[in-house]
Amino acid sequence: xxxxxxxxxxxxxxxxxxxxxxxxxxxxxxxxxxxxxxxxxxxxxxxxxxxxxxxxxxxxxxxxxxxxxxxxxxxxxxxxxxxxxxxxxxxxxxxxxxxxxxxxxxxxxxxxxxxxxxxxxxxxxxxxxxxxxxxxxxxxxxxxxxxxxxxxxxxxxxxxxxxxxxxxxxxxxxxxxxxxxxxxxxxxxxxxxxxxxxxxxxxxxxxxxxxxxxxxxxxxxxxxxxxxxxxxxxxxxxxxxxxxxxxxxxxxxxxxxxxxxxxxxxxxxxxxxxxxxxxxxxxxxxxxxxxxxxxxxxxxxxxxxxxxxxxxx
Amino acid sequence: xxxxxxxxxxxxxxxxxxxxxxxxxxxxxxxxxxxxxxxxxxxxxxxxxxxxxxxxxxxxxxxxxxxxxxxxxxxxxxxxxxxxxxxxxxxxxxxxxxxxxxxxxxxxxxxxxxxxxxxxxxxxxxxxxxxxxxxxxxxxxxxxxxxxxxxxxxxxxxxxxxxxxxxxxxxxxxxxxxxxxxxxxxxxxxxxxxxxxxxxxxxxxxxxxxxxxxxxxxxxxxxxxxxxxxxxxxxxxxxxxxxxxxxxxxxxxxxxxxxxxxxxxxxxxxxxxxxxxxxxxxxxxxxxxxxxxxxxxxxxxxxxxxxxxxxxx
DNA sequence: AAGGATTTTCTGTCCTAGACACTATTAGGA
DNA sequence: TCCTAATAGTGTCTAGGACAGAAAATCCTT
Numbered sequence: 001x002x003x004x005x006x007x008x009x010x011x012x013x014x015x016x017x018x019x020x021x022x023x024x025x026x027x028x029x030x031x032x033x034x035x036x037x038x039x040x041x042x043x044x045x046x047x048x049x050x051x052x053x054x055x056x057x058x059x060x061x062x063x064x065x066x067x068x069x070x071x072x073x074x075x076x077x078x079x080x081x082x083x084x085x086x087x088x089x090x091x092x093x094x095x096x097x098x099x100x101x102x103x104x105x106x107x108x109x110x111x112x113x114x115x116x117x118x119x120x121x122x123x124x125x126x127x128x129x130x131x132x133x134x135x136x137x138x139x140x141x142x143x144x145x146x147x148x149x150x151x152x153x154x155x156x157x158x159x160x161x162x163x164x165x166x167x168x169x170x171x172x173x174x175x176x177x178x179x180x181x182x183x184x185x186x187x188x189x190x191x192x193x194x195x196x197x198x199x200x201x202x203x204x205x206x207x208x209x210x211x212x213x214x215x216x217x218x219x220x221x222x223x224x225x226x227x228x229x230x231x232x233x234x235x236x237x238x239x240x241x242x243x244x245x246x247x248x249x250x251x252x253x254x255x256x257x258x259x260x261x262x263x264x265x266x267x268x269x270x271x272x273x274x275x276x277x278x279x280x281x282x283x284x285x286x287x288x289x290x291x292x293x294x295x296x297x298x299x300x301x302x303x304x305x306x307x308x309x310x311x312x313x
Numbered sequence: 314x315x316x317x318x319x320x321x322x323x324x325x326x327x328x329x330x331x332x333x334x335x336x337x338x339x340x341x342x343x344x345x346x347x348x349x350x351x352x353x354x355x356x357x358x359x360x361x362x363x364x365x366x367x368x369x370x371x372x373x374x375x376x377x378x379x380x381x382x383x384x385x386x387x388x389x390x391x392x393x394x395x396x397x398x399x400x401x402x403x404x405x406x407x408x409x410x411x412x413x414x415x416x417x418x419x420x421x422x423x424x425x426x427x428x429x430x431x432x433x434x435x436x437x438x439x440x441x442x443x444x445x446x447x448x449x450x451x452x453x454x455x456x457x458x459x460x461x462x463x464x465x466x467x468x469x470x471x472x473x474x475x476x477x478x479x480x481x482x483x484x485x486x487x488x489x490x491x492x493x494x495x496x497x498x499x500x501x502x503x504x505x506x507x508x509x510x511x512x513x514x515x516x517x518x519x520x521x522x523x524x525x526x527x528x529x530x531x532x533x534x535x536x537x538x539x540x541x542x543x544x545x546x547x548x549x550x551x552x553x554x555x556x557x558x559x560x561x562x563x564x565x566x567x568x569x570x571x572x573x574x575x576x577x578x579x580x581x582x583x584x585x586x587x588x589x590x591x592x593x594x595x596x597x598x599x600x601x602x603x604x605x606x607x608x609x610x611x612x613x614x615x616x617x618x619x620x621x622x623x624x625x626x
Numbered sequence: 627a628a629g630g631a632t633t634t635t636c637t638g639t640c641c642t643a644g645a646c647a648c649t650a651t652t653a654g655g656a
Numbered sequence: 657t658c659c660t661a662a663t664a665g666t667g668t669c670t671a672g673g674a675c676a677g678a679a680a681a682t683c684c685t686t
Contacts, residue, residue: 009570010640011639011640012639012640013566013570016505016506016535017505017535017536017537021667021668022639022640023667023668023669024666024667024668026640026641026642027666027667027668028666030642030643031665031666042640042641042674042675042676043640043641043674043675044639044640044641044676045640045641056537067650067651067665067666068665068666068667069665069666112542112545112546114528114546115492118492155538155541155542156534156535156538157530157534157538157539157541157542157545160502160530160531160534160538160542161528161530161542163531164529164530164531167484167531168484168487168488171480171481171484171485171488172484172485172488174481175481175484175485175488179428179431189473192329192330193329195508195533215427215474216477217470217473217474217477218473218476218477218480220508221469221470221473222329222330222469223330224330224369225468225469225470225473226470228468228470229425229468229470229473229474232425232470233425233427249648253326257322257326323669324668324669325668325669334638334639335668335669336638336639336640337637337638337639339670339671340637340638340639341637343671343672344637355645355646355647355669356645356646356669356670357646357647357668357669357670358669358670380636380637380679380680381636381637381638382636382637562677
């Protein structure tokens with residue numbers, strides 16, 4: 001057993017700490033000469049802490065759209081400079097009617113002011129009411145926070161803190177709604193790889209506010225299990241939330257897969273930021289372009305089923 | 314673009330759907346002759362849907378402690394038989410004083426009765442009060458549900474549903490507590506790879522009930538970011554929850570890593586099912602053997618800091 | 627005979643190095 | 657100026673071998 005904490009770690013640890021896959025780490029080493037791990041007595045890669053730190057920095061700059069070749073070649077100082085630069089070009093917040101709640105949120109996040117942020121969210125919820133809180137505040141705020149994160153203005157821990165507190169508020173709001181039983185019956189979740197809860201929660205709230213019967217499975221449900229749950233719960237609609245973290249291609253493949261496993265009478269509704277740039281809906285899928293459109297979609301669903309009832313329950 | 318939904322999928326998809334790593338899939342093919350994918354025109358593996366289904370079944374039997382060699386060789390029928398067998402040996406619930414709430418929960422989960430389960434959890438919370446709800450119901454219930462899942466009695470979607478509803482109740486409970494400001498200041502989260510929220514939430518509630526200042530970052534915070542957040546939030550204690558999903562060895566390595574990145578004045582408290590079989594605490598870490606012990610641990614912390622104040626705030 | 631230590635079997639991860647699909651960028655043409 | 661074609665750039669896939677670490681089986685001791 002080691003007495004001193006080892007400053008050198010294996011490739012799995014680096015993968016976990018940086019988010020760069022083992023394959024990527026090996027191919028960078030071969031191609032660019034960095035990272036340059038030592039080897040342990042078994043010939044396995046062993047990365048010094050310093051290189052892991054640089055890789056973490058590179059990984060986070062990659063998230064901002066920079067390319068690997070220059071980043072990997074750059075020195076630690078250059079990387080820090082680039083990081084600072086990308087923070088400097090902070091886009092001015094959209095000159096919305098009342099941007100104060102947004103700025104307050106970002107400010108309190110910047111200050112790591114948990115108590116202040118919590119009370120700010122709570123007050124905003126009470127002031128606006130759940131529906132307006134979601135449509136006018138939570139949804140655009142999520143975009144702004146995601147944006148600030150990808151620009152490097154916010155750290156991972158700040159983004160986590162925001163998600164946690166916002167989730168708390170949304171659940172508080174949902175908890176006050178008396179559960180409805182109107183059609184359609186909706187099963188909500190996200191596909192594997194999509195771990196953002198907030199989209200599901202906002203949709204849940206909007207649906208519950210319409211009195212719809214709504215079952216949420218949280219995040220990352222395997223496709224086969226979604227299909228099974230939809231059958232067992234007698235769902236009319238499977239609602240899925242997609243953030244921009246997922247690749248469009250992967251999402252389409254999974255949706256096609258799910259579509260094939262569900263009976264045609266069960267609709268699939270897909271929403272979230274991923275579809276912002278999508279031009280047309282994938283076959284057999286309904287895109288919910290905005291949370292605001294949920295009541296309209298529900299009305300359309302009822303009209304469809306009313307005139308052409310496909311299933312008898 | 315394909316017109317028909319392809320019944321054959323690539324190795325990445327199989328990895329996502331079954332949870333078996335690409336490496337494992339390849340080595341099984343080489344060693345046991347199963348799976349036996351066809352190849353596309355580029356020589357890449359392409360798995361028929363039937364084999365993916367069998368792999369999924371195998372993967373879930375693996376979670377129950379069965380070994381790969383026999384499973385991979387077995388026919389689909391044998392696998393189903395094994396699945397049924399492992400469900401049959403359902404351990405009798407511990408003859409606790411009042412096991413009715415546990416049985417009701419499992420029954421409603423089995424029936425996919427979302428509304429009934431939700432009201433059952435809510436009523437139990439109101440009846441017992443938050444603290445007793447957690448100690449006497451939620452914590453042992455989590456174990457039972459995890460158990461039932463690993464025996465195959467519950468499907469993935471049922472386990473997800475349970476987590477989601479229990480999470481909802483816990484957050485409702487936490488939301489009613491007026492936030493405190495007592496020492497120590499605790500930062501709560503889980504390490505990468507640990508995605509179970511409930512442990513963090515139960516700890517959060519227990520700490521908040523003691524009036525402790527408590528910041529939660531949700532799940533899966535990278536180690537470096539935990540250390541950063543602890544500094545910025547001025548945390549005295551970093552509290553981490555571990556389910557049995559994580560391997561003990563991985564957890565120990567990550568804890569050692571985190572310990573090295575935190576100043577010695579910041580304590581690390583680790584709790585959760587993973588430590589049930591651990592005999593002694595890792596160096597520099599405090600094991601919280603049970604949620605019940607939290608008040609005691611808080612008292613001890615205050616005694617330590619009271620007699621030997623290490624930090625000046 | 628039961629418990630504990632040792633050996634053997636099993637199983638997943640890591641290795642190298644090449645190929646290639648896919649995406650982003652640049653160059654060319656309408 | 658916008659759209660299309662060529663060109664880098666980049667990550668994932670493949671092969672079979674090696675081996676560390678976990679589980680199971682055996683042996684030995686009490």
